[in-house]
Each structure stands twice: as structure tokens, then as C-alpha cells.
Amino acid sequence: MWERKARLSTAVIAAGALLSVSACGGGDGGGSEGEEPTAWVLNGGVWNEVEEDFEAWNEENPDQAFAVESFANDIYKDRIRQAVGSGEAPTLIVGWTGGGLLEYVEGDYVTDITEETEELRGRLIESVVANGEVDGSTYAVPMNNVQPVVMYYNQAVFDEAGIEVPTTWEETLEAVEVFNEQGVHPFALAGGSNWPLLMWASYLTDRIGGPEAFQAVVEGEEDAWSHPAIIEALERCQELVEAGAFDPGFASVVADNNEDAHLVADGKAAMVLQGSWVYSRLLEESPDFMETGNLGVTTFPEIEGGEGDPANIVGNPANFWSVSANASEGEQQAAVDYLSDWLFNDEYVDGMLETGNIPPLTGLEEKIAETEDPEFLNFTYETVTEAPSFQLSWDQAVDPAQVQVLLQSLSQVFRGEITPEEFATNMNEAQASE
Amino acid sequence: MALPAVAFFGIFALIPLIGVVVISFMEWNVLGSPEWVGLTNWEAVLFDRPFTWTALGLTVTFVIGSYLFQAPVALLLGVFMAGQQRYRALLAVLYFLPLLFSSVAVGLTFQSLFSPNYGLSAALPFEWLPNDWLANSDLVMWVMIFVVGWCFVPFHGLLYQAGVRQIPQSMYEAATIDGAGRLRQFFSITLPQLRYTIITSSTLMLVGSLTYFDLIYVLTGGQPADAVRILPLDMYVTGFASYNLGYASVIAVILVAIGLTLSLLLNVLSGSSKMDSDKAGA
Numbered sequence: 243m244w245e246r247k248a249r250l251s252t253a254v255i256a257a258g259a260l261l262s263v264s265a266c267g268g269g270d271g272g273g274s275e276g277e278e279p280t281a282w283v284l285n286g287g288v289w290n291e292v293e294e295d296f297e298a299w300n301e302e303n304p305d306q307a308f309a310v311e312s313f314a315n316d317i318y319k320d321r322i323r324q325a326v327g328s329g330e331a332p333t334l335i336v337g338w339t340g341g342g343l344l345e346y347v348e349g350d351y352v353t354d355i356t357e358e359t360e361e362l363r364g365r366l367i368e369s370v371v372a373n374g375e376v377d378g379s380t381y382a383v384p385m386n387n388v389q390p391v392v393m394y395y396n397q398a399v400f401d402e403a404g405i406e407v408p409t410t411w412e413e414t415l416e417a418v419e420v421f422n423e424q425g426v427h428p429f430a431l432a433g434g435s436n437w438p439l440l441m442w443a444s445y446l447t448d449r450i451g452g453p454e455a456f457q458a459v460v461e462g463e464e465d466a467w468s469h470p471a472i473i474e475a476l477e478r479c480q481e482l483v484e485a486g487a488f489d490p491g492f493a494s495v496v497a498d499n500n501e502d503a504h505l506v507a508d509g510k511a512a513m514v515l516q517g518s519w520v521y522s523r524l525l526e527e528s529p530d531f532m533e534t535g536n537l538g539v540t541t542f543p544e545i546e547g548g549e550g551d552p553a554n555i556v557g558n559p560a561n562f563w564s565v566s567a568n569a570s571e572g573e574q575q576a577a578v579d580y581l582s583d584w585l586f587n588d589e590y591v592d593g594m595l596e597t598g599n600i601p602p603l604t605g606l607e608e609k610i611a612e613t614e615d616p617e618f619l620n621f622t623y624e625t626v627t628e629a630p631s632f633q634l635s636w637d638q639a640v641d642p643a644q645v646q647v648l649l650q651s652l653s654q655v656f657r658g659e660i661t662p663e664e665f666a667t668n669m670n671e672a673q674a675s676e
Numbered sequence: 677m678a679l680p681a682v683a684f685f686g687i688f689a690l691i692p693l694i695g696v697v698v699i700s701f702m703e704w705n706v707l708g709s710p711e712w713v714g715l716t717n718w719e720a721v722l723f724d725r726p727f728t729w730t731a732l733g734l735t736v737t738f739v740i741g742s743y744l745f746q747a748p749v750a751l752l753l754g755v756f757m758a759g760q761q762r763y764r765a766l767l768a769v770l771y772f773l774p775l776l777f778s779s780v781a782v783g784l785t786f787q788s789l790f791s792p793n794y795g796l797s798a799a800l801p802f803e804w805l806p807n808d809w810l811a812n813s814d815l816v817m818w819v820m821i822f823v824v825g826w827c828f829v830p831f832h833g834l835l836y837q838a839g840v841r842q843i844p845q846s847m848y849e850a851a852t853i854d855g856a857g858r859l860r861q862f863f864s865i866t867l868p869q870l871r872y873t874i875i876t877s878s879t880l881m882l883v884g885s886l887t888y889f890d891l892i893y894v895l896t897g898g899q900p901a902d903a904v905r906i907l908p909l910d911m912y913v914t915g916f917a918s919y920n921l922g923y924a925s926v927i928a929v930i931l932v933a934i935g936l937t938l939s940l941l942l943n944v945l946s947g948s949s950k951m952d953s954d955k956a957g958a
Contacts, residue, residue, distance in 0.1 A: 320916055327706040349707050434811060436899065491792025493811030493900075505793055643705065646918045650901050657813075657900070 278309050279569065279576040281334040282322065284561075285312040287522045288386050288599045295590045299580060306576035308334070315498075323642070326351050331566040333573040334580070337382055339373040339562055340638035347376045352564040356380040358578045362585060369632050370559040370602040382562035383581060387518065387599035388626045390557040391441045393543075394520065395513040396506050397536045399426055403512070407538065411478075411545045418487045421512050427489040429482075430511035432497035436649040439656055440636045441515050442482075444556045445542045446475035452550040453631040459673075460639050467669035471549075476655050476662035483656055493657065500527065507531040515542065517557055518622050522598035539621055555625055556633040560602050595619060600626070647672040693932060700925035710921070717922040721930075728927070730902055731910040734817065735886065738906050741821040742828075742885040747878065750829045754836020755866060768837075775830040783894025786823050790895075810896055813903035820892050820904060827891065828884070832877045839873030840866060875946045882942070883935050907931050 283292050293310055300307040311332075313321065318336070325331045326346065335352065337343055346352045356379045363371050366384060374382035395407050403424055408414040421428040432438040447455050451471020458466040482488065489511055495501050503520045505511040507528045514520075521539070525532050544552040563585075565577045586601055594601050595613050600622050610619045626632070637645050651668045654660045660668075700717055704710035721728050757768045774782065789795045790809040797806035809819050843866065851861050867874075889908040892898070898909045905913065907927055915924025 323706050323919065324916075327708070345707055351707065434897075434899070436897075489793065491806075491808055491811075494790065494792050494808050496787065501791065501793065510793060643919050646913060650899070653899060 277570060277572055279306060279334070279573040280309045280311070280332040281577075282318065282325075282332045282336060283310060283312045284315050284318055284336065287519050287526070288594060288597065291590060291593045291597060291599070292386060294593065295584075295587075298589065299584055303576075303579075306579060308576070308580070326566070326568075329568045331568055333566050333569040333577045335564045335566055336385070337562050337564055338558055338635070338638040339382055340634050341641045342638065343374070343382055343562070343564070344376060345642065346564065347381050351567055352381050353567045353574060354379050354381060355383065355565055355578065355581065358582050359383050362582055365586065365603055367602045367604055367627060369629070370626070373559045373634060374562050382564040383585070384560035384602045385563040385585060386561050386601070387594055388557075388560050388602045388622065389517045389519055390555040390622060390626055390629070390632070391445065391515060391517050391542075392555075392622070392625070393513055393515050393540045394503065394506055395538045395540065396509055396511075397538050398534070399506075399509050399512045407513075407540055408543055409540070410543050414487075414543045415485065417512070418482070418485050422486050426509070427505065427511040428487045428513065429489070430495070430502040430505035430514040431488040431492040432495045432502040433488070433492040433653065433656060434494050435497040436653050437635070437637055438497055438502065438516065439479075439652045440649075441517075441556065442479055443472075443475055443652060444633055444636050445515070446478050446545070447472050448550045448554050448556060448631070448633055449542065449545040449548045449552065450474050450478075450550065451548075453554065453633055456633060456636070456639070459669075462673065464674070465666075465670050467666040467673070468663075473662045473666060476652075476665055479656060480658060480662070483658065493653075500524070504528065507537070518600070521618055521622075525598050537618075539618055541625065551630045553625075553629055554631040554633065555629045556635065558635055558638065559632055602626075641673075644669070644672045696925045696928045696932075699921055700929050702922055702925075704921040705919040706921060707919075713922065717926050721923050721926040725923075727901070727905075727910070731905055731907050731927075734902075734904065735906040735908075737817060738821065738888070739882055739885045741817070742825060742888075743878070743881050745821055745825045746829055746832060746881055747874075749825070750832030750877065751836050751870075751874075753829060753833035754838075755840050755862070757833060757837040758840035771833060772830050774827050775834075777827075779827065779890040780894050782823070782827055783891050786891075787895055790819070811900065813900050816896060816900065816904045820895065823895065824885065824888060824891050828881070832881065835873055835877050836870065839870045843869045871946075875942065879939055879942050883939050886935050886938065887931060 281296065283289050289312065293312065296308050296310045322335065359380055362383060370384050370388060374380050400407060403420050405417055405420055408417045418428040451469060455469045455471035458469060489495065489505060500520060500523050502514050503516055503524055506514045507524060563581060565574055586603060591601050595609060598618060600619055606623060610616050610623055613619060637648060640648060647668060651665045655662060655665050699710060701712060701714060702710035703713045753771060757764065792806060792808060807815065809815055847865050848861055851865060887908050892904060892909060896904050898905045898913050908931065911924045911927040914920050914927060
């Protein structure tokens with residue numbers, strides 16, 4: 243009999259997986275049982291600074307000490323929604339704003355912190371802060387570095403090829419040809435992770451049609467995905483793939499270990515379009531290469547006749563803290579105290595700058611000039627402060643329920659399995675079914 | 677004695693199963709409260725969602741492919757490990773190793789090995805090696821069948837080893853005296869005597885691969901969808917990445933139904949309802 247049960251329970255493993263959610267679905271106020279404020283953070287790069295910052299806070303404020311848990315990026319994203327939905331959210335919730343924050347606000351899962359964080363927001367870059375607002379009230383404040391997507395390149399590879407770093411689309415296509423002749427991948431691309439594909443699609447859309455093209459999608463306009471700028475952007479993506487612009491194995495390259503950036507560091511690829519966080523990761527993981535000073539950084543190429551300002555950027559303005567509405571009063575107070583009295587203290591800011599991360603504070607020029615390697619920091623800081631528009635990553639901006647369709651359809655576009663028009667149809671349908 | 681087993685089964689299998697059936701009639705995106713929508717989810721998943729059938733087809737390929745790969749290899753390995761050859765014990769330990777690794781660790785390791793830039797293909801000079809193993813739609817399913825098989829063959833090998841060890845030596849001695857060769861002995865003694873082990877192992881393999889999830893998820897994340905997203909992955913992605921718990925529950929219920937049917941069918945076909953449970957569970 244034992245075997246039959248074993249078989250039966252094997253058969254319902256599937257059901258068991260769903261239990262983990264359904265079992266905690268009805269619970270509320272789980273966070274209020276223990277009087278200890280909690281914070282979930284991610285790991286690696288700038289998050290080490292965040293954890294150290296909490297340690298310092300805990301030492302000075304033992305009554306309001308936070309229990310900090312760290313997660314890998316994808317695992318965090320899986321967990322946090324279940325935690326929030328079931329009332330088990332940590333007191334401080336890391337978010338990316340956009341569609342996710344909107345849902346939290348609509349469901350009253352996070353608290354209005356407009357008044358409590360007024361002073362803090364006064365010290366921060368406005369275009370970044372604005373992402374944490376819903377209908378004029380603040381529900382989330384930036385808590386770490388600004389994360390624009392930039393173009394990294396290996397100067398040594400360009401020297402060998404005898405060409406300049408491309409600044410326009412024409413030059414980009416020419417560079418692709420030259421590098422292919424030399425047997426170097428023009429661009430590394432972590433297509434296995436899917437989201438790096440978004441960086442290409444969203445930059446191209448912005449350069450061709452300006453921020454308005456995607457804004458229509460965010461606002462839920464009918465057939466917004468069929469905007470000519472989006473279609474043309476995807477056509478250009480396919481054009482790049484056909485021209486051999488990407489590492490031919492791009493579909494199996496994953497971004498988790500920064501494999502794409504390492505291809506550039508190792509001279510196997512000339513350029514990579516990636517987030518600013520890659521810089522601090524490379525400092526950690528490829529110190530030898532970073533010492534050569536061959537890593538360059540520039541903006542996404544201009545497109546002749548495009549409507550978008552070439553100074554526009556895309557990426558993540560920062561990660562944001564929200565305060566869980568399910569936390570007890572004491573816990574919420576601790577969270578608010580941490581945000582208003584402690585966040586972006588001098589030590590935290592210096593630690594971030596030292597590790598190649600830029601906090602979204604205004605008037606940082608002098609501090610940056612004092613750092614060991616001001617070049618990259620200066621570039622990022624200027625790019626962010628001077629950008630007329632900072633487009634939030636598409637996967638964060640859209641309704642969370644559409645993200646999978648978006649990533650999957652885009653990956654099919656890059657593989658040449660569907661046309662840009664079919665992509666638009668898929669996305670319009672996904673949007674309409676909401 | 678039966679009570680703990682019944683309680684265990686009820687708490688960990690029956691109650692969640694009922695929960696999933698209930699959710700399959702509801703619309704729920706994890707945030708907020710579930711809403712009753714009747715048969716809408718069922719109609720949508722079965723009739724308006726062509727991918728369900730794609731995923732089902734992939735699942736069938738995966739289950740059959742895994743079985744055809746694992747069963748013969750495990751059987752031969754088990755027979756070998758039950759023997760008395762030199763170095764057998766040492767080799768048996770090596771064969772056993774994959775069973776000890778966590779599937780996430782195995783997944784990450786294979787991911788590195790298959791990496792087109794830093795993996796095996798960069799280290800070894802074989803021309804066929806550089807390939808998009810984890811992303812090429814034509815290859816990825818076979819790669820999954822291989823890696824998952826690599827993980828599970830040791831376990832089934834162990835089942836067979838135990839089964840072979842229980843075959844009375846006198847049978848082989850008698851056969852040798854009658855002049856039967858090794859091959860003949862394998863087909864006329866070993867195989868028939870292993871009948872119950874084969875049934876147990878086959879059931880575990882078939883139902884196990886029907887609901888298999890972790891390695892494929894770690895290795896591919898369920899992409900490319902139309903080449904590798906079998907039903908359990910489809911359920912996960914639908915439920916926990918697209919937050920459509922209603923659809924995901926429908927898929928879960930379908931999986932449970934297929935799994936139960938399959939294991940009952942195997943039971944009936946093999947006549948194992950008559951079997952004594954002394955050996956097979958070993």
C-alpha cells in the first residue's frame with residue numbers, strides 16, 4: 243500500500259506547489275505578530291552597502307533593529323508578491339515602481355509616506371523621486387543607486403579594429419561589419435535572461451518615437467503596441483540579429499552571472515548594452531580588467547531623423563522602499579524613522595560611491611570628483627541629471643500580468659520566429675484581456 | 677498504524693488538491709481576494725489557449741523520451757552494480773553521486789557547462805560541441821531529457837541493483853549447467869525476475885517526469901516556451917510569473933488527472949494489484 247500512496251502523492255506534487263500560496267492566502271496581519279521590523283533586500287553589488295547600512299542602524303537603534311533577509315533577484319520577485327498578497331510582507335518592501343507599485347497602492351498594501359519623507363525627497367533628484375508617486379502622493383522612495391542602461395565598450399578591442407566607438411546608427415552598422423570581419427562579437431547580449439532584450443527594444447523605441455510612444459502603452463490606450471516607433475524599433479532589432487551584431491550564442495547567455503559583461507571584459511565582444519550596476523559587478527568580479535582602464539562607457543547611439551532626444555535614457559531610476567500597510571504601528575514607525583532620519587547618510591553615500599554606484603542625490607559633483615575613479619560616476623551622474631526623460635524598464639512599467647507575454651514575444655522577435663507586427667498583436671491582445 | 681499515513685496523506689495531498697480544484701473556478705492574481713467565475717477558466721485553458729495543447733505535447737515528448745532514455749540505462753547499470761566485477765564498488769559510488777546533488781546545483785553546473793562562451797565548448801576542441809544547447813528549439817528538449825536522466829538514472833539503478841540481488845543464485849547455476857549463455861540468462865532469468873521492480877521503477881519514472889519541474893526551470897526558465905515549457909512549468913509560469921492562479925490551478929488539476937490515470941493504468945496493465953509487496957518496494 244505504501245507504494246500506491248507514494249505514487250498518488252507524486253501525482254499531486256503539482257497541487258502541493260500551489261498549496262504554498264493557497265494556504266497562506268487568507269491570512270492577514272501576519273507581520274504584526276512579531277514586533278520586529280523586517281526588510282528584504284537583494285544580494286550582490288550595491289546591496290552589500292544596503293546590508294551594512296542596516297547593521298549600522300541596528301547598532302545605534304537596538305529598539306528598532308531590522309531583521310534583514312537577502313534574496314537573489316528572481317527569487318525575490320517571485321516571493322514578494324505572494325508575501326504582500328497574503329499579508330506576510332516585510333515592513334520595508336523593495337520595489338521597482340511602475341505597474342507593481344500601482345497594484346500595491348490600489349490594494350492598500352503600502353502606506354502613504356508623503357509627509358514623512360518630504361525632507362528626504364528634497365535632497366533627491368526629482369525625475370527619480372517622481373516614480374514613487376501615485377496620484378500626487380508618495381508611496382515609495384528611492385533607496386539605492388540610479389540604474390540607467392548605458393553602452394559599455396572595451397577600448398582595447400576598438401583600438402585593435404582601428405575604429406571609433408559608434409555614436410549613430412550608421413556607425414553602429416559599420417562597426418558591426420568590421421568586428422564580424424575580425425571575428426569579434428560586436429555586441430554581447432544576455433538573451434537567455436530575456437530582459438536584456440528589453441533594453442534594446444526600449445532604447446530604439448525612445449530614439450525613434452520619443453517617450454510618447456511607450457507612454458501610450460502605460461496609459462493603456464487601445465492598440466498602443468502597434469505604434470510605428472515600436473514596430474520600427476523591433477525591425478531594427480531583427481536587422482541587427484541578421485547582420486550578426488550579437489554573439490551567435492546570445493540566446494543561451496544569461497545575465498545572472500554577468501556573462502555578457504564578462505564577454506566584453508575578456509575581449510570576446512566589443513560592446514554590451516547593460517545597466518549601470520554592471521560597473522560595480524565588474525569591479526568585484528574582474529578587477530584585473532578594470533585596472534587596465536579599457537572599460538569605456540557611452541550613450542546609446544543616435545538615430546538620424548528620430549523624434550526622441552538622444553539624451554533620453556532608459557533603465558531603472560533606482561530601487562524603492564515602500565512601507566507595508568500590514569506591519570504593526572511600531573514596525574511602521576521604525577521604517578519611517580529609518581527612511582526619514584537615516585537613509586542616504588554620509589557613510590552610506592560614500593560607500594556607494596566607492597563601489598561605483600550613484601545615489602540619486604542632488605549636488606553630488608564634488609563628492610564624485612573626490613572619488614578614486616570619477617570618470618564612470620561622472621558620466622552616469624551627468625547622464626541621469628541631464629536626461630530629459632528617464633524611461634522605466636518596460637517589464638516594470640507594464641501590468642505585472644503582461645510581463646511574461648512581453649518577454650516571451652520579444653524573445654521570439656529576436657529569434658526571428660515572429661514579426662514585429664505579430665509581437666504587437668500578441669501584446670495588444672494581452673493588454674485588452676486585462 | 678494507518679492513522680498517521682492517512683493524516684499525512686490528507687494534509688499534504690488531499691487538502692491542497694481540493695484547494696486547487698476550488699481555485700480553478702476562481703479568478704485570482706495573488707493580490708486581493710479570489711472571485712468565483714465558474715467554468716470560465718476551464719473553457720479558456722482548454723479551448724481558447726492553444727499553448728495548453730503545445731505544452732501537453734511537449735509533456736508527452738518529455739515523459740516518453742525520459743522513459744526511453746532512463747529505463748534501459750538504469751536497468752543495465754543496476755545489473756552491473758549487482759555483480760561481482762573488479763572496481764564495481766568504486767564505480768557504483770561514482771554512479772550514485774548525481775543522486776546526492778541538489779537539483780539547483782546540478783542545473784547551475786550544467787548551465788555553465790553548456791554556456792557557448794565559457795562552457796565545455798570553449799574548453800574542448802570538438803566541432804559539434806559549440807551549439808546553442810539551452811536555447812535552440814530543436815535541441816533543448818533532448819538536452820533536458822539527458823540532464824534529467826543523468827540525475828535520476830542512479831536512483832533507478834539502485835532499485836534494479838536491489839532487485840537483481842534478490843534473485844536466487846541457484847537459478848543462474850542451474851541455467852549455466854543447462855548451457856545457457858549470459859545473454860540468455862539475462863533475458864530468461866534476470867528480466868522476468870525483475871518484473872515488479874520494473875513496474876515500480878517505470879511508474880516512478882513516468883509519473884515523476886510528468887510532474888518534473890526544478891532542473892528544467894533552473895536550466896531554461898521555461899524558454900523557449902514552445903520547445904521546453906512542459907505542463908508543470910506552464911503551471912508555474914502561469915501562476916507565479918503571470919499571476920493567473922485560476923488558469924494555473926486548471927493546469928494543475930489536469931496534471932493530477934493525467935498522473936492518476938497513468939499510474940492506475942500501469943497498475944491495471946501490469947496486474948500488480950495481485951502482487952505481493954515484499955520485493956517491489958525495496
